[in-house]
Amino acid sequence: MVSFVLPEELRMLKDNLRRYVDAEMIPHERDSVAEDEFRPGWRERFQEGMKKLGLWMMDVPEEHGGGGLDLLAKSVVWTELGRTIALPAREDLITGPSVRSILYSLEGELKEKYLLPVLRGDKRACFAQTEPDAGSDPASMRTTAVRDGNHYVINGTKRFITGAARSDFMQLMAATDRSKGSRGGISCFLVDMDTPGVRLGAQYQTMMGDKPWEIVLDNVRVPATNLVGEEGKGxxxxxxxxxxxxxxxxxxxxxxxxxxxxxxxxxxxxxxxxxxxxxxxxxxxxxxxxxxxxxxxxxxxxxxxxxxxxxxxxxxxxxxxxxxxxxxxxxxxxxxxxxxxxxxxxxxxxxxxxxxxxxxxxxxxxxxxxxxxxxxxxxxxxxxx
Ligand SMILES: Cc1cc2nc3c(=O)[nH]c(=O)nc-3n(C[C@H](O)[C@H](O)[C@H](O)COP(=O)(O)OP(=O)(O)OC[C@H]3O[C@@H](n4cnc5c(N)ncnc54)[C@H](O)[C@@H]3O)c2cc1C
Known part of the structure; x- marks a missing residue:
């Protein structure tokens, strides 16, 4: 049956959140954020509010201790929060740590090293795909990862990477076979930001206040186990x-x-x-x-x-x-x-x-x-x- 109304529990969620946004966020929306970061204290204050509303870790699956809300419920939340500029545009973090879904596919050591610390809020990650010559067409990326024994050696430059300076590791997309492009040529790696050869380059000032970074990778050796999924399936x-x-x-x-x-x-x-x-x-x-x-x-x-x-x-x-x-x-x-x-x-x-x-x-x-x-x-x- 096609339904054009929200179920009762989502209507209640929407109404409660709307009241919170109107009373606690909109009146302070020109004070809580400086450029792309919260001013001191505001993130914690809004996080408290989300906890009281039962929205803490809403998008973390239940098996990992989160609320496991479905996409319709989360959409209701995102819409209500979209009514205010009290949050930084690209990294809100008020409903819990930002966990890129790909991390849930990790197992064993990688899960211990990357997923669990992110869930605890101990580590942060950035997503590094865009390059100076590859934005809309990421398959044409020039960053390469070449297998060398138990490692991959990565070379290239990523551009416009949000939150690079405050991240512990990056979810990096690199070409393992440039001739294949999007059809099996791009792979996904987890790369610690303090790996020798990783360097932050230019920081861009944007009209929104966001300040994304360039990341330079110069002969960065990454254990082959840090490949997420299969080679070419990024x-x-x-x-x-x-x-x-x-x-x-x-x-x-x-x-x-x-x-x-x-x-x-x-x-x-x-x-x-x-x-x-x-x-x-x-x-x-x-x-x-x-x-x-x-x-x-x-x-x-x-x-x-x-x-x-x-x-x-x-x-x-x-x-x-x-x-x-x-x-x-x-x-x-x-x-x-x-x-x-x-x-x-x-x-x-x-x-x-x-x-x-x-x-x-x-x-x-x-x-x-x-x-x-x-x-x-x-x-x-x-x-x-
Ligand atoms: C503030 C900010 C934060 C960002 N954060 C990240 C991040 O964290 N990680 C990351 O990897 N990237 C990030 N990006 C990069 C962003 O996703 C890219 O800028 C975006 O994908 C567009 O790529 P481009 O800038 O290279 O534009 P281009 O790909 O060069 O495109 C230029 C214009 O041409 C149009 N165009 C392209 N191809 C075609 C076509 N075939 N037909 C018609 N029109 C076309 C595009 O739509 C666009 O309007 C960020 C960028 C900014 C500005």
Whole structure:
């Protein structure tokens, strides 16, 4: 049966979290974060709040001591948290340590060395895939890992790596056979940041405040046991969790659009020009109506993709659809919200300019919109006509 409403327990979760965000986060959202990090004390304060709401370790499976929420429930949480800029854009960490799903596939020594310390909050990891000449097309990466006895020797440069300086190890993608590219040529390694030959290069300043790093790998010797899964299977391993990541993008974007609509509507009702509130003008009403309709379409896309994945389906195209449509829609929403506010939107008194900058960046990072459309187009050409 198709259902367009959330189950009762998720409605309660949403309402409780909304109350927390409105009371404890939004009033402090211009104070809690400096650039890409929490100011002292704020992470702990929000973590306490998440614990009280029962959301601590929500995305860690139950067998590892977490809440093991399904994707639909997590989407509800991401949407509510997406309504505020009280969190750093790319590393929130308030619902527990950030555990990349690939780590759950580890066994034995690797599990002891990497997964368990991350779950305890003792170690942090970054994800190193992008390179100066390979972003949207990671299969063309030049970083190579060459087998040498019981080790791999890795050489190359990674660019734009979030959190590299505060990480203990990286989840590194490298070419083990450049001639095969995405079809069996890319492998995934766990590399300690203090391995000889690993060096942080340039740090980039971005308009969002994020400051990702360049990582240089110069003859880095990594034990062959640090290869995750089989050689050449790096991309297919990642596919399992990338779908959920795209739904997360969509869910967060729905929160951005919802807040944009709230701010735009309430401002339009109180701002009087030429003797009448902006909300009385058809030119403004139609903008609000479009924002509302697009928001509701996006919400349904997120719930659908999340529900399908929860039912065990791959929902690959639906997840691409989420990332593309919702990130683009949320940028239109915050941009319209900015326009309706006029000059005050451009000041740092309101959260709008920061939300705008963050949302603009999501049309490029973690899968640019054009790449999403290309995959969706491939599906359309195959399935229709
Ligand atoms: C703040 C920030 C944090 C980041 N964090 C990380 C991280 O932690 N780890 C990591 O590995 N990477 C990270 N990245 C990298 C990010 O994911 C890439 O920037 C992104 O994938 C785009 O790659 P690119 O910049 O090389 O653009 P390019 O791939 O050069 O693309 C440029 C433009 O061309 C478009 N385009 C590309 N191919 C086509 C095509 N075939 N048809 C039409 N249009 C096309 C793209 O959509 C884009 O608009 C981060 C980047 C930033 C800015």
């Amino acid at each position: 991309f297919s391993l990642a596919q399992k969790w990338l779908g959920a990541g795209r739904v997360k993008h969509g869910a967060r974007a729905v929160g951005v659009a919802e807040r944009s609509l709230e701010m735009a509507t309430s401002y339009a009702k109180q701002r009087v020009t030429f003797g009448r509130p902006l909300a009385d003008r058809q030119g403004i009403q139609w903008k609000l109506a479009d924002m509302y309709m697009e928001l509701e379409v996006a919400r349904m896309l997120v719930w659908r993709a999340a529900s399908l994945i929860d039912q065990g389906e791959e929902a690959r195209v639906e997840a691409y659809h989420c990332k593309y449509y919702c990130d683009e829609m949320a940028f239109r929403a915050i941009d319209t919200c900015m326009q309706i506010h006029g000059g005050i939107a451009l000041t740092t008194d309101l959260p709008i300019e920061r939300m705008w900058r963050q949302q603009r960046s999501y049309r490029i990072t973690e899968g640019a919109s054009e790449v999403m459309r290309t995959v969706i187009a491939r599906h359309v050409v195959k399935a229709y006509g």
